[in-house]
Amino acid sequence: MSLQERDKKHLWHPLKQHQTHPNSLGIVKAKGCILTDEKGNEYIDAISSWYTCMFGHCNEFITSCVYKQMQTLDQIMFSDFTHEPAVKLSEELIKILPENQNRIFFNDNGSTAVEAGIKMALQYYFNKGEKRNTFIALENGFHGDTFGAMSVSGLSVYNGPFEDFLMDIERIPVPNGTNNKEIIHQLEKIIAENNIAGFIYEPLVQGAAGMQIHKADDLNEILKFCSENKILTIADEVMTGFGKTGNHFASNEIATKPDIICLSKALTAGLIPMAITSCTEEIYSRFLSNDMAKGFFHCHTYSANPIACSAAIAAIELLQTDEIQKNIKQISNAHKAFEARIKNHSKVNATRSKGVILAIDLNTNSSRYGTLRDQLLQFFMDRGVFLRPLGNTIYIQPPYIITDLELQKVYKTIEAALEIV
Known part of the structure; x- marks a missing residue:
């Protein structure tokens, strides 16, 4: 029996309606940019398996570092112990993060990195004796699937059944150079009427919204306003981090730096799940007290897993190579x-690119998550290319090691x- 048939018996896949889409392709091997299915068919992974395997699948340098680590220390609880991979990763990461970042907190995935960032902001003010319970977020943003992350996300296709249970959020438009003044006026009204804990945003590129790109200077106006009004800023770099926009981090391209940064996906080069929430020393210092309750009581069993840390250290080393x-x-x-x-093609409505990210909006009237998306996905797979359109938007985010021949295909x-x- 094939993997595809065995899969149907017990598995429940994410982001999938099993009634209408019962089949899942069985993949048996991945190397470099190529995925191989159980029938021997090959596919170019043109989206790096959701922006994770940026150095290619089964990268030999990364797997060798992980193998070496597996021989000495596999897992240890991080609440009472530390270890060389965690310490080394913190040192290497701080070197390339925006200069105001100084503390590293470990999580399991992108959603939990955001969740921790939200909780840090809320407790930062709580520890100061201030009750702040509202966040500002950009329209059409996406930040994950846990409840805090869902709350600040703005795409109802993901959040619809849960909207009555979410936190208080004030949404503002994405700045585009023509609406900046209106947004600032809106922000002034929002902070006058609410107790704002923070502003969360995807810097430069909104991924799930269709790789929508905005300019650094426009976003900087909002960040500067927040900074001047003592509003903490949280940069969700889960997708953009580690070179995707052409810089190590999108936040490096923006003058006003965030107070908190959320990282995952390419952090471990797609090899092992792990995430990080970094923050400034000022935020960290607000959790220092003789009062135990003022500590940050947020923990994951696999926090700072040594094997995952070793993968991240290797990925950061590769990222910085010429x-x-x-x-x-x-x-x-x-x-x-x-x-x-x-x-200028008649079927192309718009194109945009930033670093290794390219998006193409199709000039059609089909619904965003309608049949066109499914037809395109199958069309690409039939021709040996794995692209997963976001509705009417085709996007590419290939591994950094893709060959010109593969990219041209x-x-x-x-x-x-x-x-x-």
Whole structure:
């Protein structure tokens, strides 16, 4: 019996309606940019398996570092112990994070990194004797699936059944250079009428919204306003972090730095789940007290797992190599050339790119999560390319090690799709 048939007996997949989409493709091998299914068919992983495997699947340098770590220390509770991989990772990460970041808190995944960031902001004020219970978030943002992360997310397709149970959120439009003044006026009204704990945002690129891109200077106006009004800022870099936008972190491109940063996905190069919430020394200091209750009582069993830390250390080392930095620039330039080639196509409504991220909005009337998305997904898979459209938006976020031949195949497959939509 095939993996696909065995899968149907017991498994429940995420982001999937099993009634209408009962099948899940069985993958038996992944190496570099190539996924291989149980029938031997190969697919170029053009979205790095949800933006995680940025150095390719089963990267030998990373797996060798992890194997070495597995021989000495596998797991240890982090509340009472520390270890070399955690300490080393904190040292290496602080070197490349925005200069105001100084403390590293470990989590399990992107949602829990955001959850911890939200709780840090709430308790920061609680420990100061201030009750603040409302967050500001951008429209159409996505920050994860736990309750705090859902609350600050703005895409109802994910949150619909739970909206009556979520936190108080005030939403503002994404700044675009023409609405900045209106947003600032809106913010002034919001902080006058609410006890604001923080502002959370995806810096430069809103992923689940269709890779929508905004400019650093426009976002900086909002961050500067928040800073001047003592509102903590939380940058969700779960998707954008570790080179995706062309910089190590999108926040490095913005003048006003966040107080808290959420990291996951490419943190461990897709090898092992782990996440981090970093913050400033000022935030950390508010949790220091002789009163035990003022400590941060938030914990994951696998916090700072040594094996996951070793994968992250190796990934950070690779990220900073001349080869990977050169590859990032080459992919970015290739995206721009491809944009120029297709932007005037009758089926293309808009294109945009930032670093290794490229998005193409199709000029159709189909619903965002309608049949077109499913048709496109199958079209791409039939031609050996794994792309997972966000409704009418096709996006690419390839591994940094993708070859030019592989990337050109991705582009040509998209061009072929434009002729049939």
